[in-house]
Amino acid sequence: MPVPCPMCGSSHQRKTDSQAAFQVLASRRCDDCGHIWEPDAPRWLLKAGLFIGLSWVALGGFLTFGGPLVGRGQFEFRFFWLCATGITALVGCWCRLKETKATAGTCDPCLSEPSGAD
Numbered sequence: 001m002p003v004p005c006p007m008c009g010s011s012h013q014r015k016t017d018s019q020a021a022f023q024v025l026a027s028r029r030c031d032d033c034g035h036i037w038e039p040d041a042p043r044w045l046l047k048a049g050l051f052i053g054l055s056w057v058a059l060g061g062f063l064t065f066g067g068p069l070v071g072r073g074q075f076e077f078r079f080f081w082l083c084a085t086g087i088t089a090l091v092g093c094w095c096r097l098k099e100t101k102a103t104a105g106t107c108d109p110c111l112s113e114p115s116g117a118d
Helices: 043-070 077-101
Strands: 013-016 027-030
Touching: 043 077
Parallel strands: none
Antiparallel strands: 013 027
């Protein structure tokens, strides 16, 4: 059963494209009000994303820097994209896990309120 729209509560929705930099699940668009949201990802999926992201960073690091470190080959910058992809997955999944632990809040320090504001 689909998760209802957070704005109007309608269950009429479809998958849609998103402008998000990191997306765990496909965004949904409500057919009734047009609201776009991304459903909450299960914790196991976010933890798997952390493991996969760490694996990509390790593989990219080895392929990029491994040759000179083990005495074979040269520095290979072309594999650096593996590290960047892994770091993106790590940060995205880590932020989502923090959001699910603290039910209200955001991982982005630019969007959070200052701690001394009353």
